[in-house]
Amino acid sequence: MKTRIFQAVSALAFSAFLFPSASSLSAQDATQATITVANPGFEEGVKSWGIASPSSEISDNVFHEGHYSALIKCKGESKALLHISQALPMPPAGSKITCSVWVKTSKPELEYQIYCDITAQKEGGAPVWFAGPSSGILKNPDSEWKEVKLSFTFPAEQTDKDGSIKKMCGCYLRLATKDKYAGDIWFDDITVTVTPPSSK
Numbered sequence: 001m002k003t004r005i006f007q008a009v010s011a012l013a014f015s016a017f018l019f020p021s022a023s024s025l026s027a028q029d030a031t032q033a034t035i036t037v038a039n040p041g042f043e044e045g046v047k048s049w050g051i052a053s054p055s056s057e058i059s060d061n062v063f064h065e066g067h068y069s070a071l072i073k074c075k076g077e078s079k080a081l082l083h084i085s086q087a088l089p090m091p092p093a094g095s096k097i098t099c100s101v102w103v104k105t106s107k108p109e110l111e112y113q114i115y116c117d118i119t120a121q122k123e124g125g126a127p128v129w130f131a132g133p134s135s136g137i138l139k140n141p142d143s144e145w146k147e148v149k150l151s152f153t154f155p156a157e158q159t160d161k162d163g164s165i166k167k168m169c170g171c172y173l174r175l176a177t178k179d180k181y182a183g184d185i186w187f188d189d190i191t192v193t194v195t196p197p198s199s200k
Contacts, residue, residue, distance in 0.1 A: 035088050035192040037173070041066040042188065053082040055179070062186050064102040064145050069188035070175070074110065076182030083176035084187070088116075090171060093156035094197030099173060101190050103138075104145045107183040111137050114150045115174040120158040120166035127169050130158055145188075 038048035043066050045058050059071040072082050091097060101114055114135040119127040133152035140146050158166050175187045 033194045033196075035091075035194060037086065037088070037190050037192055040190040042068045042070045049084050049086050051084045053080075053084075055082050056084055059186060062104065062184075064104070064186075064188040066188075069104075069186040072175075072177055072185045072187075074177060074179045074181060074183050074185065076179065078179050080179045081176055082179055083174050085117075085172055085174040088171045088173055088192060090168065091154045091194045092196055093154060093168065095154045096151060096195040096197075097154055097171070098149060098151040098193045098195075099190070100147060100149050100192070101175060102145050102188045103140065103148050104186045104188075105140045105143050105183065106185070107181065108139060108141050108143055109181050110177065110183045110185055111139055111180060112175070112177040112185050113137055114148055115176060116150060116152060117172045117174055118155070118158065118168055119170035119172075120160075121169050122164060122166050125166070128158075128160060128166060132171075 039045075041063075042049075042058055045068070049070070053072065055073045055075065057071045057073065059069050060067060062071070063069040070084055072084070074082065097116060099114060099116060103112060105112070115132055117132040118130050120130060121127045133150060135148055135150045138148060154171065155168060157168065160166055173190070173192065175190075177185050
């Protein structure tokens with residue numbers, strides 16, 4: 001199989017590499033906008049995506065549409081989180097965000113999750129990363145392509161562990177699996193829509 005291997009990045013550099021520059025928001029109509037996810041079908045290889053694992057590749061022989069997909073290869077050697085991610089534009093507080101991702105697995109027992117993570121900061125402070133809403137642990141019983149959707153309301157603020165209130169300053173899409181079982185998981189054709197609070 002011909003693949004283009006992602007550049008591995010140390011977990012110690014997580015906050016620095018994880019979030020490439022955000023994509024743009026494009027208006028669909030007066031009530032909804034589509035976030036233009038950069039390179040949503042991985043037709044441009046790894047461009048605009050960050051990773052936290054050396055086990056990720058661009059596959060050119062398994063894909064939903066187009067000619068490529070993102071592949072995470074699980075070795076079943078640990079419970080480490082393997083994932084790829086991309087920064088999204090900051091939506092207005094109270095907006096409904098819906099993410100759609102097509103997923104295929106090589107084995108029915110393989111587990112995966114889709115996250116929309118957030119960062120928040122106090123005035124003059126550094127951004128703090130928070131694990132955001134998740135699709136929960138999912139499986140594909142027949143191992144075929146399946147559309148997975150995650151919807152949530154983007155908050156105006158976040159409470160840190162020390163009880164301080166921080167304002168939202170970032171939103172990130174993360175496609176992940178745990179290296180729990182050996183096998184392959186493919187992600188492809190990603191879309192994200194935003195419905196402003198006044199339109200819900």
